[in-house]
Amino acid sequence: NAGVTQTPKFRILKIGQSMTLQCTQDMNHNYMYWYRQDPGMGLKLIYYSVGAGITDKGEVPNGYNVSRSTTEDFPLRLELAAPSQTSVYFCASSYSKSPRESPDTQYFGPGTRLTVL
């Protein structure tokens, strides 16, 4: 298993450009997440998904959009990039047996380092 993969690893954007960060997992996990981590700060949840077709906002969703058309993929879209979105973005996945149970361990991808100039 490759686990959680993310592309690209690095990207530089100009203000106002758009891009999609890709995330794929091959562990058949139902939960997927997007976090951002700013220097010296904790991870902030942007969006999460409890299964294909279902997404919900996390703590810092403004300026981002997500979709979950398949179990494996959970892309994060940045529209109109701003310098405040310069960060490291981590995608993660986990498994929950049922909606009544909290999901298990989160497995993280290697991250995408994004700079907006």
Next chain:
Amino acid sequence: RKEVEQDPGPFNVPEGATVAFNCTYSNSASQSFFWYRQDCRKEPKLLMSVYSSGNEDGRFTAQLNRASQYISLLIRDSKLSDSATYLCVVMSPFYQKVTFGIGTKLQVIP
């Protein structure tokens, strides 16, 4: 009060020392607790889950104190390879929310 609070450190300790980190949480209904390790410029990786009865994995011991709302991580016989940032993670019931602490940086010195 922050939902999850950690002392950012850094904790500089000599090899072989014992070091302990605490993490406090504000939501008394929190259900699941974890310690993750994050190396510089890498993704977080699970170190250990924290159970009500406490758990131990080699040199690492994690404990939960629900009454005082904190979890702890004890590292015995510190190794140079233990140098990293240790993240506390708290999850609420039914996955309403998962919160990461800012992490505690550990530097083990030769």
